[in-house]
Amino acid sequence: MGGAYAAGVHDHLRIISAGGLPPHPSPLAQADCEATEGRWTLVFTRDLRHPTEKVWAALTEPGQLAAWAPYTADRDLSETGGxxxxxxxxxxxxxxxxxxxxxxxxxxLE
Structure with a gap:
């Protein structure tokens, strides 16, 4: 995944599992705002030092979401739908x- 807000996902997961806060916050990421079909979308792009499959799992699997995001999901987010x-x-x-x-x-993933 060529980059998205997922940046530092695994760094954050690693740090949380070690029981501490990151020594320094991730650098600010450029965010682009796009209008598509009457809706606004914020697009964050980042290059990651982690395998694509691990980043995808961190973004889509409920158990991994809860480890780094302020939310979790009721299902795997790898498929379209509610x-x-x-x-x-x-x-x-x-x-x-x-x-x-x-x-x-x-x-x-949108």
Whole structure:
């Protein structure tokens, strides 16, 4: 996966499993804003030092999402369709409807 917000996903996972916070936050990433079919999309691009398959798993598998993201999903996000995203970064988890509109493993996830 040529890059996306996934950058540092595995660094973050590694650091969390070691029981500490990252010594330095990841550098800011350029974000592009695109209008597509009447919707705005933020696109983050990053180059990663990890195998594509591991980054894809970190972005799509509920168990891995919960390790680095402020949310988890009710299903694997590798396929298109509706999903429920549960925000877990607060004392009161909150469910939100979400949709995977494009999934081309292991390169594209929208």
């Amino acid at each position: 999903a429920t995203i549960t925000m877990i970064d607060d004392e009161n988890p909150q469910d939100m409807a979400a949709e995977v509109v494009r999934a081309e493993p292991p390169a594209l």
